[in-house]
Amino acid sequence: MKIGILTGGGDAPGINAVVRAIVRKSIQCYGYEAFGIKDGWLGLVQGDYTRMDMKSLSGLLSKGGTVLGTSRTNPFKSADGPGRILKNVADQGFDAIVAIGGDDTLGVAAKLYDMGLKVVGVPKTIDNDLVGTDYTFGFQTAVSIACEALDRLRTTAESHHRVMILEVMGRNAGWIALEAGIAGGANAILIPEKPFDIDEVCEFIRKRHARGRNFSLIVAAEGAKPKESKEFVYNSKLDEFGHERLGGIADYISREIEKRFEDIDTRTMVLGHLQRGGSPIAFDRVLATRFGVAAIDMVHDGKYGNMVGLQGNEMVPVPLKDVIGKRKVVDLKLYDEAAIFFG
Numbered sequence: 001m002k003i004g005i006l007t008g009g010g011d012a013p014g015i016n017a018v019v020r021a022i023v024r025k026s027i028q029c030y031g032y033e034a035f036g037i038k039d040g041w042l043g044l045v046q047g048d049y050t051r052m053d054m055k056s057l058s059g060l061l062s063k064g065g066t067v068l069g070t071s072r073t074n075p076f077k078s079a080d081g082p083g084r085i086l087k088n089v090a091d092q093g094f095d096a097i098v099a100i101g102g103d104d105t106l107g108v109a110a111k112l113y114d115m116g117l118k119v120v121g122v123p124k125t126i127d128n129d130l131v132g133t134d135y136t137f138g139f140q141t142a143v144s145i146a147c148e149a150l151d152r153l154r155t156t157a158e159s160h161h162r163v164m165i166l167e168v169m170g171r172n173a174g175w176i177a178l179e180a181g182i183a184g185g186a187n188a189i190l191i192p193e194k195p196f197d198i199d200e201v202c203e204f205i206r207k208r209h210a211r212g213r214n215f216s217l218i219v220a221a222e223g224a225k226p227k228e229s230k231e232f233v234y235n236s237k238l239d240e241f242g243h244e245r246l247g248g249i250a251d252y253i254s255r256e257i258e259k260r261f262e263d264i265d266t267r268t269m270v271l272g273h274l275q276r277g278g279s280p281i282a283f284d285r286v287l288a289t290r291f292g293v294a295a296i297d298m299v300h301d302g303k304y305g306n307m308v309g310l311q312g313n314e315m316v317p318v319p320l321k322d323v324i325g326k327r328k329v330v331d332l333k334l335y336d337e338a339a340i341f342f343g
Contacts, residue, residue, distance in 0.1 A: 001032045004094040007066040008040030008105030012138030013280030014288035016060040021292025023052045042073035044085045064278045096299045110320035113305040120298045121307035129173035131326045132318035133309035137288040142275040143179045150184030157215040167250035167270040170221030177221040187216040192223035193330045198256045204343035
């Protein structure tokens with residue numbers, strides 16, 4: 001049996017650990033052949049793949065990024081894209097494809113499954129916003145990086161009596177901002193699920209100053225937005241899945257705070273791709289490994305058209321049709337718990 005593996009969309013710490021687990025169990029336990037597909041769905045459109053063996057797995061567990069390369073290619077943007085994929089799969093003799101990706105990558109997988117492709121999905125999104133799984137790998141690494149940034153910003157904010165605003169990833173869901181903000185002791189957390197009032201944010205700062213705390217830390221998801229406003233767009237050029245590039249919320253908050261306080265100095269920091277890069281923490285290495293093992297087991301059992309999901313402590317098959325186009329957003333009860341510590 002020949003298995004093709006691809007990684008699509010943005011990279012996330014732990015992708016290589018998933019690939020390692022898939023390949024190792026394929027070869028060692030089932031006697032399958034494993035092939036890495038280059039640059040996501042683009043590699044299947046162009047017929048670009050390479051055989052993987054046990055030697056090719058050396059060092060992958062802790063390695064960031066993806067050794068297979070990735071892209072945001074949407075094969076359904078061209079009339080012949082899906083047909084070329086199905087032809088290349090048949091010509092190469094792939095018996096199944098394992099697609100590691102988020103909503104866009106898995107959305108393509110679901111459509112191709114309906115066209116006859118035998119495919120299993122592995123959930124991958126920094127934002128932790130895919131339904132059907134409690135966690136996605138890479139998320140906890142991103143939270144850890146953001147928390148460390150808050151710890152470092154705190155010392156300079158306190159020294160210079162400043163308001164520091166940290167912008168983190170989170171287009172439609174504020175999981176990174178929320179968990180990093182709680183762990184890092186942020187004085188305000190702004191997320192897409194709860195549009196904010198800038199005057200209320202400023203009131204938190206006033207309360208701190210009244211208590212003699214002349215510095216503040218604010219963490220904002222990139223998709224956070226003021227009430228009666230849209231999210232801030234850094235670049236309106238759309239990718240192949242119709243997404244704009246978000247960014248700029250930290251600068252907006254900074255300007256608005258300085259308008260309202262003559263004696264307060266603000267600084268902003270955008271973590272950006274630092275949250276994606278580097279080695280995954282232990283939690284994500286373990287989770288990614290479990291995802292990879294479960295994915296190849298699902299292939300072996302013929303459970304195509306499903307995504308692997310972590311539910312409780314169990315890896316379970318989740319139909320792709322129940323995942324795509326949906327969003328796991330922050331439970332506002334948890335946000336209310338975090339809000340106890342604002343100001």
